[in-house]
Amino acid sequence: MPNFKAPLILPATLVAVVVFGLMLLIANLSFFSFMELKGLDLLFTLRGTLSAPESIVIVAIDETSMAEIGKQWPWPRSLHAQLIRQLNQAGAKVIGFDILFSEPSEPDQDQVFARTLHDAKNVALVSALSVVNDSLFRHTVRIDPVPAFREVATVGGPFVSIDGDGIVRRARLLAPDMPSFALQIVRRYLESLTPASVAAPHSKRFNQKELLQQDVLIHYLGPPKTIKTVSYYQALDYERMLPPGLFSGKIVLVGRALEAIPEPQRLAGDTFLTPFSWIAEEPSAGVEIQATLIHNLLEGHFVTELSQSGKFMLLLPLLFATSVLLIRLKPLMGLIAITGLAGLLFAIAWEVFVQTSLWLPVSSGITALILVYSGHLLTRSLLAERERRRLLEEINRDLEAKIAARTQDLSAANQELYQRHQQIEAAYQELARTQDQLVHSEKMASLGLLVAGVAHELNNPISYVHSNLEFIEDYTERLVGIIEAYSTDAGQSYDQAHCRGDEKKQAVRFETTLKTLRELIASCKEGAERVKKIVLDLRVFSRTDDVGLVRADLREGIESTLNLLTKEYQDRITIHRDYGYLPLVECYPGQVNQVFMNVLQNAAQAIPHQGDVWITTESDSGWVRIIIKDNGIGITEENLTHIFDPFFTTKSVGAGTGLGLSISYGIIEKQGGKISVMSKVGEGAEFTIELPVTPQITRFTGGPAR
Structure with a gap:
């Protein structure tokens, strides 16, 4: 510890002068004036x-x-x-x-x-x-x-x-x-x-x-x-x-x-x-x-x-005397002394106010005492820091030789760590590629389950469009015959051609033919629209995520997935929609659609005969929530704890891979969200998917942490 005993006057004077200068500066601050006025209220x-x-x-x-x-x-x-x-x-x-x-x-x-x-x-x-x-x-x-x-x-x-x-x-x-x-x-x-x-x-x-x-x-x-x-x-x-x-x-x-x-x-x-x-x-x-x-x-x-000059005339000797006293005391004793001086100063100010109605600057005096004490603490800290630096420099000089010796060892160790890091990075890249392939494979498996239904949905409109084209061709030829009958040949008058055209028009029942032709064209347009909608749903469902995060309407993804599942749901499962407001969510929409497909397929498979599926959407504080609930056979409590584990399935061999919900868990976790399930046997299951509107993307783990 440095020697604070000699000389005493110079540092004490320096601290007192610095604090006096600070008091001159803060005396004009509105907050300080406010504190002084509150001191007067306290005296009253x-x-x-x-x-x-x-x-x-x-x-x-x-x-x-x-x-x-x-x-x-x-x-x-x-x-x-x-x-x-x-x-x-x-x-x-x-x-x-x-x-x-x-x-x-x-x-x-x-x-x-x-x-x-x-x-x-x-x-x-x-x-x-x-x-x-x-x-x-x-x-x-x-x-x-x-x-x-x-x-x-x-x-x-x-x-x-x-x-x-x-x-x-x-x-x-x-x-x-x-x-x-x-x-x-x-x-x-x-x-x-x-x-x-x-x-x-x-x-x-x-x-x-x-x-x-x-x-x-x-x-x-x-x-x-x-x-x-x-x-x-x-x-x-x-x-x-x-x-x-x-x-x-x-x-x-x-x-x-x-x-x-x-x-x-x-x-x-x-x-x-x-x-x-x-x-x-x-x-x-x-x-x-x-x-x-x-x-x-x-x-x-x-x-x-008191006038400003009067206040500072009283303040200056108080600062100097306090500074000389504190330089001789240790910090703890100095704190006790400052507390006693502040109390004495307040008692004097109160007595003077009671006897003479003179308002002494209590707040200024106590603030000055605190600043003097803080100044001495700072001075001691600076001197101690200077001593510490001197000792540190000596220690550093002793350590330089040891550090030089250790540097070589650390360099070799660092090289080895770098090589291991490269190996781990390569392994991670390979794992990421494998995970992407796994997600793609599961998505293709999901699409494979839909092929028969989608083929059936496409075959119906295409079949009756094809059939209608034969009738359209026949009715078109009839109309062409009427037009040719109205045309005039060489040697025929206009009235003869018109009479022949009217006979032809009556023979082919022109009005009926024209009405039927329009109905056939409308039917073809309806079939084409159905094909277009199915193709659009497939496009929405299987949209690529190579471009990165995009802002997507999740309700559109839900609807496209339901359209692709029409064969499984139609005439058997009733969909109840309760769509609340959902903002556009920044996500990988193709992967999120795959999650919807997995959950909705599981719901359909969990309902053996007739049943209901409820879909609810809502948003709250930067998050969106999709709840999919069915009244199927439900999940046992034992299986509920393993539902998101890779390769875990309750289906028969060949009926499922056990990766759908595991991959779904990883997709939602990767996009900063959460997926959870509640179920009772015989009462159905309820899946809750929560996603942030603007996610913090995490690494895909492929299943819940254990």
């Missing part, structure tokens, strides 16, 4: 809930109020006017409506509300910003209350910012053209507490230049409903429903706090996620966030965030 959660402010009460438009008032939203503005009068009668200092009155309602309702606002002189209304996104521009539109209300009440914007993770952590107190809603209410409240001549000192708390510079971090008091909240319908009848003096001398905010929004009310939601939402499992009402901002302004107590 661990700090717990603070006491609710005594000077603020929320009047919530909630589900209970909707039910008690019994009116659809939006409520008549005379109802809001009544609430203002009740609150002022109860002694409220300032009343803030976190409800946007941007559209006029019924004129008499608007007049009552405007008159009440004018008489109260202590009401603040909220404005809103609407962002219009277009492909060419992004435009922000301010939506103010209707002019009649704006002229008699104070107006402010909510100005809260939603971070990328959907949580509201920041708010702007002053925009260039309008103060915030919270700032307007605080100003009104302070003016109501202090005479105008004495109110000047409080204005220092709201320096306009400072408020315009940046957003502030909201100092949340706790989860939703931390601030004192009463329902709207209770405030309307406060003398009977609420404790005395609840609103006296306080700021009263009116806003939506609905947990569910019924469709008929068409009431827009006004809830937001806060740092406490992940444990409370519910968002906070927008009016509660505004109440929190008002409390922060009154107390002059927001969350303080």
